[in-house]
Amino acid sequence: MTSDLPTTTIAPARTWSAVLFDLDGTIVDSATEIMDSLAHMFTEMGVPVPDQEVLRSYVGPPLLDSLRMTAGFTDVESWEALNVYRDHYDEHLLRSPVFPGVKGLIHRLHDAGLPIALATSKPESMAREVLAHHDLDRYFTTIAGASDDETRSTKADVVAEALRRLREQGIDTENAVMIGDRGYDVLGAAANGVPTILVEWGYGSPVEASEAIAVAHSTDQLRGLLLG
Incomplete structure (x- = not known):
């Protein structure tokens, strides 16, 4: 801010x-850990990684909603992406x-x-x-x-x-x-x-x-x- x-x-x-x-x-x-895990998630989903400003916009709101509304994923894709994100982020959770x-x-x-x-x-x-x-x-x-x-x-x-x-x-x-x-x-x-x-x-x-x-x-x- x-x-x-x-x-x-x-x-x-x-x-x-x-x-x-x-x-x-x-x-x-x-933000750093969340954005790194988001970048990993988009890569795993075969989607181009958004720029830093867009990635930062994901920090805060419910991620499942953002995956649907901002990334344009279907419900099935959103859940798959969420699980990929969580698996990666869980390994970096305590670095913040x-x-x-x-x-x-x-x-x-x-x-x-x-x-x-x-x-x-x-x-x-x-x-x-x-x-x-x-x-x-x-x-x-x-x-x-x-x-x-x-x-x-x-x-x-x-x-x-x-x-x-x-x-x-x-x-x-x-x-x-x-x-x-x-x-x-x-x-x-x-x-x-x-x-x-x-x-x-x-x-x-x-x-x-x-x-x-x-x-x-x-x-x-x-x-x-x-x-x-």
Whole structure:
């Protein structure tokens, strides 16, 4: 996301009851590994590999949908491509680093007693593995992601599942906030009545920030928006 994004202010009296985080582009810098696996997938499928800008557009949204709508694959081809991608990506999953300052931020939120959930379009099993590898899973009240069979894959469905699990644990979700980097995060959260703060260090474009309530240009700024 480019540095010319505007910062939208939030009323200082706002107190958040829970924080939902996206994973790719928000917590971990996974674009390189994802794009490499996408290139491998297209090659294996006998399709010309798109340029870097197009490959990057695949990072974030549910991949099965992107394979159908962006790549133009049939349903059968999309599933074949998805399995090829997953087999390759699984070998490189843990190479993606956490963005600077994010681990400390999550630690601070946890110490402040603010419930934290993950809401990612990445398969939940992979998301759990990534958080555990970086010793971050212990800070999360719940980890919600896409199901392996893709019956739960849209951001709206994943956010709904994260909120449901939080409520099951007696956590107030009336003033929850989503932290993400793409317009898909904004739309998926909004479908559940949850506002979104976008992070500048992710993979979104300025236009994707138009419906967000704020753009955080640093982890220190994001901490201030969440904790005051």
